[in-house]
Amino acid sequence: MIVNIKNMSKSFGSKSILNNISLEIKKGEIFSLIGPNGAGKTTTMRCIYGDLRQDSGEIEVFGKPFSPNLKTNIAVMSEDRLTFGRFNGEDYLKMWSMIYPDFNRETFSDFSIHYKFDLKQKIETYSMGMKTLFYIALTVSSGADLLILDEPTQNLDPVIRHEVLEMLKDFVNQEDKTVIISSHEIYELEEISTSFGIIKEGKLLYNDTIDDAKDNHRIVNQGEKIPEGEVIANIGDEVLVKTQEDIGRYPTFREISLAYLRENKVFKPFNKK
Amino acid sequence: MSQTIKKFEAFFMKEFTEKAGRIAVFSLLFMIPQFEAKLFFLFLFVVFGLASDIHNKKFSTLISLPFSYKDVYLMSYTFIATIVTLTSLAGAAIFSGSVEYGLANLLSSLIFITAYYGISILSVSFGMDNFGIPFLVFIIDMIVSNIGNRYNNPFFAFSPTTQGVKWLALIAAVLIFATGFYVFDKKGVQK
Numbered sequence: 001m002i003v004n005i006k007n008m009s010k011s012f013g014s015k016s017i018l019n020n021i022s023l024e025i026k027k028g029e030i031f032s033l034i035g036p037n038g039a040g041k042t043t044t045m046r047c048i049y050g051d052l053r054q055d056s057g058e059i060e061v062f063g064k065p066f067s068p069n070l071k072t073n074i075a076v077m078s079e080d081r082l083t084f085g086r087f088n089g090e091d092y093l094k095m096w097s098m099i100y101p102d103f104n105r106e107t108f109s110d111f112s113i114h115y116k117f118d119l120k121q122k123i124e125t126y127s128m129g130m131k132t133l134f135y136i137a138l139t140v141s142s143g144a145d146l147l148i149l150d151e152p153t154q155n156l157d158p159v160i161r162h163e164v165l166e167m168l169k170d171f172v173n174q175e176d177k178t179v180i181i182s183s184h185e186i187y188e189l190e191e192i193s194t195s196f197g198i199i200k201e202g203k204l205l206y207n208d209t210i211d212d213a214k215d216n217h218r219i220v221n222q223g224e225k226i227p228e229g230e231v232i233a234n235i236g237d238e239v240l241v242k243t244q245e246d247i248g249r250y251p252t253f254r255e256i257s258l259a260y261l262r263e264n265k266v267f268k269p270f271n272k273k
Numbered sequence: 274m275s276q277t278i279k280k281f282e283a284f285f286m287k288e289f290t291e292k293a294g295r296i297a298v299f300s301l302l303f304m305i306p307q308f309e310a311k312l313f314f315l316f317l318f319v320v321f322g323l324a325s326d327i328h329n330k331k332f333s334t335l336i337s338l339p340f341s342y343k344d345v346y347l348m349s350y351t352f353i354a355t356i357v358t359l360t361s362l363a364g365a366a367i368f369s370g371s372v373e374y375g376l377a378n379l380l381s382s383l384i385f386i387t388a389y390y391g392i393s394i395l396s397v398s399f400g401m402d403n404f405g406i407p408f409l410v411f412i413i414d415m416i417v418s419n420i421g422n423r424y425n426n427p428f429f430a431f432s433p434t435t436q437g438v439k440w441l442a443l444i445a446a447v448l449i450f451a452t453g454f455y456v457f458d459k460k461g462v463q464k
Contacts, residue, residue, distance in 0.1 A: 013400075051336045053461040068341030072276070076337040084334060086290050098283040099339050101276065 001063060002027050002146055002178045003048060008057030010043055017043045019202040021057070025180060025195070030172050032189040033182040034257050035199040041182040042079050044199065045148050048180070049074050061146070072101060075139035079150035079182075081131040089119030092138060102143025111137030128155040136164060140171055147179045153188060165192045190253040198260040205260045213256050217241065220248035233259035280340060284348040287335075295321070296356060303357055304364030306374070308381040312434060315357065316411055319386050323349035324393035324403035332462055342458045350390050350450070357382050380443075381436055388433035388446035391453030398456045 003025040010018040018040045025031045033041040046052040048059060050068055059066045062073065084091070089112070097103045112119065115133045123134060132155055139147050152168070153161045169192045172179055183189055189196065190210065197207035208216070219238045220226060229243025240251055240259035251259075289296065295318075302314040323345065326332050335345060361382050365375025389407060396406040411434070418432035429437040433449075436442035 046333075049337065050341070051333055051462075053459075068339075068344070071339035071341070074339070078333060078337050080333075082331065082334045084287060084291055086293075087287075091286070091290055095283045095286060095338075098279045098286075 001025070002029075002061065003031075003180070004058075004060040004063075005044075005048070006058045006060075008044075008047060008054045008059060010040075010047060010052065010054050017202050018047070018054070021199070021202075021204045023197050023204055023207050025178060027178055028172060028176055029194045030168065030179045030181065030192050032193040032196040033180065033199055034184075034186065034189065034196055034261075035182075036184070036261065039199045040202040041199055042150055045076075045150055045180065045182060049076050049148055072099065073144050074146045074148060075100070075142035075144035077132070077135040077139050077147075077149045077152065079154075081128060081135060083123040083131065085124050086122065087124075088122050089117050089134070092123060092134075093119065096138050096142060100142040100144060104141045104143055108137055108141035111141070129157070129160070132156060133160070133164075140167075145177055147177060149179060149181045151183055152181050153183065153185060161188065168192060186254050186257045189257075193253075196253075196257075198257060200261055200263075205263070206256075210253055214250050214253070216244070217251045217256055218243055218245065218248040219251045219255060224248070232256075233262045235259055235262075280344060281348055281351070284340070284344075285352060288349075288352050300356065300360045303360035303382070304367065306364055306369040306378060308378050308385075311382070312385065315382055315385055316389055316407070318356075319353060319389045320393045320404050320407050322353055322390075322393075324397045324407070327394075327397040327462055328403040336462070342461060343454070346394065346454050346457050350387075353386055353390065354383060357386055380439065384436055384439070384442050384446045385433045388449045391446075391449035391451075394453040394457050395449075398453070398460050398462070 001024055005021055005023050008018055008021045009016070021040070021044060033044060035041050043052065047054045048061065050066055050071065061070050064070065087095070093105070093108060097105065111117070111133070115130070115137070117130070117134060117137070123131060126134060132152065136149070136152060139149065153164060156164060165188055168179055171177060181189075193210055195207070195209040196213070198205045206213070217232070218227060218241050219235070220241060222234065222237050222239055226239065227241055227243040227245035227247045229241045229245065232240040232242055235255050235258060240255060241248070299314060299318045302311055305311040326335070336342070340348075358379060361379045362375060365371070365378060369375055369378075389411070392410050393403055393407045397403050414432055414434050418426070418429050418435040420426055423429045423437055429435050431438065431441040431445040433442060433446055
């Protein structure tokens with residue numbers, strides 16, 4: 001197990017952000033954290049790499065209780081893409097080579113040539129899309145076994161976005177690494193994720209592998225007999241049910257995600273008859 | 274061990290690159306041979322270091338890298354102490370000419386930055402700002418340590434500004450520094 005979180009809770013002052021989160025991420029997985037803004041995705045990630053201290057619960061990374069010594073094996077791209085103001089690309093390359101013992105300069109050079117990074121330019125002045133690519137290049141080249149990427153396709157155009165996702169998939173498969181990503185983009189997550197967790201209002205609603213999630217749910221038409229199991233939510237004229245019965249049809253990943261995020265609390269201010 | 278040295282090197286590189294202008298200006302000011310005359314500059318250099326990065330939410334850029342809270346606290350302090358030591362010694366060599374006076378001046382500067390580094394980090398660790406609260410402490414420290422006669426004001430002895438009895442002031446500074454270290458490591462940054 002690469003990451004094992006047990007009953008983690010976190011508050012900022014009097015505001016509860018994470019409420020009793022438990023999840024497991026196995027080696028070689030691309031694990032996606034899905035949820036709306038403010039759900040607690042970024043806070044969960046920040047707790048995993050020790051930026052924030054959880055109030056309660058346990059976090060194990062690489063089979064050991066989290067310790068800062070493990071961080072040379074964790075590479076992070078934060079959501080805000082904050083950079084050191086006066087650092088140019090060469091400064092970053094030098095710094096990451098120093099602090100990540102297995103940093104691969106050749107891999108970084110490949111990225112640098114492909115995406116035409118100007119290493120003399122201050123990273124602060126890069127566009128958001130270029131900053132994202134630059135951070136992806138650093139994290140992938142770091143040699144770390146666990147990558148934590150917050151919104152890794154944010155600000156990328158569709159072609160580059162596809163290329164980055166394919167690259168991450170190959171990276172995990174060929175290099176035997178583990179990646180945790182967070183995103184709002186449910187469509188693209190299905191393309192690359194092996195497992196996922198749905199988080200909303202600080203609670204983990206569901207987590208599973210994508211294949212098992214599809215296996216464990218069925219879509220039935222409204223009015224049809226509901227099988228034995230847990231009704232998750234309506235999706236249009238259909239209902240998502242968590243069941244082992246072989247009835248209805250298999251849901252898509254998108255339907256599962258949306259249903260858990262809705263939980264039958266559909267916002268219809270205009271439909272008050 | 275070698276990884277620790279590399280971390281130090283990386284941290285120093287970051288500080289020199291990010292704060293080159295500020296370091297150059299303060300280095301000149303730290304060459305002033307009288308401790309009392311450079312007190313406020315030392316204070317400014319300390320509170321606009323790590324505490325300012327934390328307060329201005331720049332800390333996450335650093336802590337997302339393989340640095341622990343302990344690393345950052347100690348490296349940032351070491352960086353400040355190194356700058357103060359080198360420039361104070363250079364100032365003593367150029368302006369005072371006396372080794373004893375230069376070393377005494379350096380010790381006073383180090384005691385002061387040790388205490389106020391701890392105070393500034395404690396302030397931001399408890400969600401307060403990097404300048405206002407430490408400045409308030411600084412003012413109170415200056416006033417209280419100068420009340421009455423130095424022989425019947427115990428605060429005069431261990432205050433980081435007056436340092437009436439050097440070893441008492443050093444112990445007090447180390448205690449504040451250690452408290453800052455403990456709180457920063459245990460509590461973390463709450464933003």
